[in-house]
Amino acid sequence: MPHKPEDIGKDVDQVSDPHGEIYIEYKQVGQTMKVIAVDAATGTEVVIMGPASAAQSHLQKVAIQKLKMQLKKAESEGEAEDSEEGSTLDSKGWTA
Amino acid sequence: MNYQKKFADALKEIKREGRYREFADIRRKCGNFPNAQHFVSDEQHDIKVWCSNDYLGMGQNPVVIAAMHDAIDTAGAGSGGTRNISGTTHYHVELEAELADLHGKEAALLFTSGYIANDASISMLVKLLPGCVIFSDEKNHASMIEGIRHGGGPKHIWRHNDLAHLEELLRQYDMDTPKIIAFESVYSMDGNISQIGDICDLAKKYGALTYLDEVHAVGLYGPRGGGIADRDGVLDKVDVIEGTLAKGFGLMGGYIASSADIVDSIRSFALGFIFTTSLAPAIVAGALASVRHLKVSQMERERHQERARTLKRRMKEAGLPVMDNPSHIVPVMVGDPVLCKNLTDALMERFSIYVQPINYPTVPRGTERIRLTPSPIHSDADMDHLIDALNQLWGEMDLRRAA
DSSP: OOOGGGGGGEEEEEOOOOOOOOEEEEEEETTEEEEEEEETTTOOEEEEEEEETHHHHHHHHHHHHHHHHHHHHHHHHHHHHHHTTOOOEEEEEEOO | OHHHHHHHHHHHHHHHOOOOOOOOEEEEEETTEEEEEEETTTEEEEEEOOSSOOTOOOGGOOHHHHHHHHHHHHHSSOOOOOTTOOOOOOOHHHHHHHHHHHHSSSSEEEEHHHHHHHHHHHHHHHHHHHEEEEEEEETTHHHHHHHHHHHHHHEEEEEETTTHHHHHTTTTTTTSOOOEEESSBBTTTTTTTTTTTHHHOOOOOOEEEEEOOTTTTTTTTTTTTTHHHTTTGGGGOOOOEEEEETTTTOOOOEEEEEHHHHHHHHHHHHHHHHSBBBBOHHHHHHHHHHHHHHHHOOOHHHHHHHHHHHHHHHHHHTTOOOOOOOOSSSSEEEHHOOOOOHHHHHHHHOOOEEEEEEEETTTOOOOOOEEEEOOOOOOHHHHHHHHHHHHHHHHHTOOOOOO
16 A cells, blocks of 8 residues: 555664764654665665664664674675685685 | 383373373464364364463464465475575575564574574584583573583573672683573563673673573564564674564574674584474565564554553452563462362363463472463453453462462
8 A cells, every 4th residue: 555645754864983974864654664874984775674663763773783784794705805815726626 | 121101100190290281272263363262072162362472463463374375375385405405495595684684683593493493502602612601590491401401511500680690600710711691581481581781791791602592572572573682772782692483473483693603603513403494485484574564563562561561460459369570471370280280271161261281390399370471462351251260260279369
């Protein structure tokens, strides 16, 4: 069922975290709140869903936590790629 | 040796003690929770279930049932194998991502039951950490105790929810000794709740990992149904969260959520995960629908808490010995295994109310009880009927009332 325009709300926050600037966007559709957290430096973004009735501070914390995990994962994948540079593949697999 | 006599004698002994378990033969009614049919000989009777762990009635929720029908039509009945050999369906992958998100963790891993999740995960964590010492709350579930036993390392049992005792035990070891603190959030038989944040702070102080069993809380507590750790805003402090799909989420299966490396280690080494056929796609699809629904819907949780509070208040007003606690569980003390069984038999036979007696070894001897689990769907009229029946039987059986 399509939502009525008055059911849809949108709001944006900017949070200064020790990690850097994070933009938080809240989109309410009916009883559901979609929270998007974006790392200003890299543009990496994550999405979480929660009840519209939940405290925004709680949903914000969950979204930021998820973003940090995503950034950490990207960072460790980048490090792994760097360490593989210069390695060669022989018949037994990769060797440094 | 007369083997048959040995088994018969063992059964005779538990029957004499009044703790022989009889299963009620019931069939739940689709979409009509908490009603069911009770099968006795050739007859069927309509009953009201008051002891289900399908706490929110999600096993009868139309969103869940539709997702299961759809999965059967799309993918058929079984998963086809172990997770490693053709049994990782797209439903499994999606649900694990959804559960990791629910608990704010990097990864999650499905098991065929919560029991297996605890046994396989705890034992493997201990084995992967040579010299690891386990600190276990004295009221931890049998599955955690089995996991600790199978891990084989040294262990300490700390007095239930007693953080001073936990610290006293932790203090005996240096920071470099690997340690795991294993505990639950909601203890299912008494209904009390642990101080997760404080326990995690102790773990940090003494260099321990935390393993939290949230099976009686996932779906039920927290703004997104992530359990007590979600409610208390301490998800990030817990290292490993174990949950079930069988209670708040209404299906079956268990899981853990943790860092990618811990989850990958258990995925790679835990025998209870590796050597078993994975959950059927329909089960996983139903669980996925249930988790997604409860992540954004507070209605079931709010109504559930209100029903539990109302039932406790009304039972206290009626002089029935409800054990006080801050959770949704409503234990009522009987204190004798035979009386407990007689009480629940009479509830079923005379009042069509199904409550299972809780006897030793599930609870200590002398603390036998009935354990009521009001759901969001139990009505005021259902409560009237239950309290009238209990009042009548309490009087007839001369059971101890509240002081």
